[in-house]
Amino acid sequence: MSTRQFGQPIKRNEDPRLLAGRALFTDDVHLAGMLHVAFLRSDLAHARIRSIDLGGAKERPGVAAVYTADDLGEYWQPGPLLVPPPPVEQLEFHPRTQVPLAKDKVRHAGEAVAVVVAESRYLAEDALDDIFVDYEPLDAVVDLEDALKSGSPLVHDDLGHNINARGTQTKGDWAQAEDAADLVIRRRFHYDRGTAAAMENRGIVASWDDKSQQLTIWDTTQAPIAIRNGLAGMLGLSEHQVRVIAPFIGGGFGPKIMMFYPEEVLLAWATLQLGRPLKWIEDREENFYATTQERGQVHDATMALKNDGTVLGIKDVFLHDAGAYAPYGLTLPISSQCTLLGPYVVPDYHSEFTSVFTNKPIVTPYRGAGRQHGVFVMERLLDIAAEELGIDPISIRRKNYIQPDQFPYSNEIIFQDFTQLTYDSGNYEPALDRALELIGYQEFIREDQPRREAGGKRVGISVVSYIEGTGIGPYEGARVTVEASGKVSVATGVGTQGQGHYTSFAQVVADQVGVAASDVHVVTGDTDLFYWGAGTFASRGAVVAGNAMHAAATKVRDKILKMAGEKLEAAEEDLELIEGRVQVKGVPQTSISIGELAVEANPMRGAVRPGTEPGLEATEYYGPERGATASGVHAMILRVDPETYLLEIEKYVVVHDCGTVINPLILDGQIQGGVAQGIGNAFYEQLHFDENGALLNASLMDYLLPTAADVPNIVSDHMETPSPLNPLGVKGAGEAGAIPVGALFAQALDNAFRDIGLEVREIPLSPNRLFELVTEASARGNA
């Protein structure tokens, strides 16, 4: 191709459909005879179920069925443990997973107790009001530390305690670092829960066709293939009898890769019972309870340093809120442990976590997935150490960066993909320098800040670094097919939730096959169109599926060249692919379209040679040996209204390095969306549970999402340090924007209130909380 499409800011292939409202979402699926499903959910966070009285629910006109746990018989099973415990020595691990409907006890508010199927959602909800559950309320486990005290109520009675897991990972010898230190700082950090609040809630349509013996499920899942395999197993069907379609999805962010949600298990089962299609669309209130959440952790962290700011070691002991069930194993605490180390040399590290069951909604990865906490602890420790040592916060980071010649860099502990945590490549200082330049760091510190502070303003600046482990295995696959029209179709197993896969994958393929990206039609998330795969998570789509695309497209290119070479009686190296045609280099008269070749490769008559595959098609798989480590620097200038404590972000800079960039426009979108979510997490979004485990703000009226007015224009730039681990050199970018924002807010606020010695050690914040922290700091200063 004369113009390379890989790396270009091409507009997204999927946008016209999305913007015009012509894309299929789960709730757009309407089937003849379809019934609607509603769930009776517990108002209490912790209670024993004495009895369930269905009242007149079953007899209510329009109601097709009412089920409780007892009706499920053998089908009632706790969900599978999705991720086995990592190979960490002396790990204590007590898995407990979610159930389809609560049987003897409810363990979090919103846990489903009964399900109603009716002619409409209205009638189904009317019938919910008929059902009476006799609960014996139990004291709730809410606070992480209280959960571990003897005498605490128990989320899972059979365990005898509330410990989901306990594990320690070490590198070097922390005791030695502590002994050798000039300065040891100790702090406690809190990071509280939020919810992903995707624009589209979850939804499922399940339809059993008795004549074809086929079950079709439209599901807002990030992992359609795993859902198919699991449901087939549970229902005793062949995998070929189950088709799962993950159509367009209005945001995944991690909670949509949780499996199996009770609703998935129940709709698939109930459509078989009733022989009619069923629909359940999660409403926003349900989403606050029934969709998984993340982020509750408490860290007691200690850092040992030399007087010159060199970090000698870190000891971190933390509690992790698993919620009522922990289907995802230890992915989150392991991710926190690993990400804490960041782009810095930390010779000695001791990290010890306890994952704790609580009577709160289930916790599974949500964009960032444990990384926010690690970055927050590390960056805060560096800020506090810099303050104590009289070093500026930039220098202390620079001093401790891993240097470019140290890669691959091993941190020795086990990462969430169970390999040793090893950074493939990185170059951190240029990104820092670029961020400082873009934010105008020196000018702000020397001129703007003093001038504005003299005028009674409060303004602060912050700069933080982070790394992100991305693109983990096991594998993904892709099938690339040249069609008779000359257009190219591509299928993969990963689902898409707004990432721009229809474009970025097309760009990867287009260059190899010699067509425009707009002529590459990508299909994702339909198990009938691609059989194998894992799913969209852990910033892995571009890395894992992208490289599978590349491999398949390269193979198709080879087929095209071989066939054209034979036809044109030319050596393959003398051919070129231009705009959907092959020709002898520089001789357009010889050109033949790849569509014609595709037709010839699938002849109607005659005999093809033995060993020949029909068509111009290839299927390839890619599995990375380990994850690729992306990195970045965020910088911000923040203005605080000293009277109301409202904040205004004056400038926000991201310099990001995710290796080779496929499409900078899509990448910027990913980063900006992530930052918006990070801003929400830092200053607006917090789930408030009371001492009974009741959620006090289960609506978007009280759970505040950042709006366009709260999110600044983001200045972004990209460094490209390719990953040596995969042919494309790409690293993941899906979560990067969201990860360091809490740390950035904390540092900026400390900077704005440095005269009173403010030290922010918690996220999320709010104007009210900032008022309290400033009031306390002022009181300490005056005491």
Place this chain on the structure above:
Amino acid sequence: MKPAAFSYHAPRTVDEALALLRNYGDEGKLLAGGQSLVPTMNFRLAQPTALIDLNGIDELFFIREDNDELRCGAMTRQREVERNGVVKRIAPLLHETMPHIAHAQIRNRGTIGGSLAHADPAAELPAVAVALDAQMYVRSVTDARWVAARDFYVGLFATAMLPEEMLVEVAFPQSRSGSGWAFEEVARQHGNYAMCGAAAVVGLDGKGAVENARLVYFSVGEGPVVADQAAALLVGEQPNAEAIRAAADTAASQDIDPVGDIHAGPAYRRHLAGVLGERVLTRACERAAGAEGQ
């Protein structure tokens, strides 16, 4: 989040609506803009037997000037109030307040009467009605009466209206010459309910001293909270920074007794009340002085 079943009625006149209201009493709900009622019904927190839709009653949609008063029909959309020139001239405080109410999309649908009658303690309009000494015209099948705004609000989401009564009109007196006004609120995000808000109306005498003052808060109590002690402190004083600061401090510490919620604790609310009290009194006094000087 689907409402329970209800019967739906679309009267064309106030008389028809009142008859329905008498018929259903507590079991009936009046639907104005629906910005509060509909979500409440979707959560099934409200399950009225009958919904009486006022959107087809033409006689409830009007803004007019009458004997130096501003008269608004209860169903007048908030966006209409915001953009109306008569409102701006006769009740500039009301005009200044309107853009603070939720979002433009909500104001397109929300009505002045709906908000006043709903009596949400965090709503702007009840506080402004009290600050302006608005009069509420309330009717039932058998009765019609005017109720002063200050007497209209009797508690949390509670008004002086009986179940068979309906708010049909509100009258705002002409802003007096020599008086100044101001409105301000602090919300976590634009368009959200305020954590604290304040409206002030101040009149100065010929010597520039404060002749009358009213400072009304919202979102710090069960309804609009009138800071009488603060106003008393200010009357007779020259409106300098010190006097205003003292009045605002008194308002924050004496006149209000806020409770906390997930967005703002009592201490922060008091703090904001002091800040906002000072801001609105200052601006109201400046405007009053400016008006005097003309």
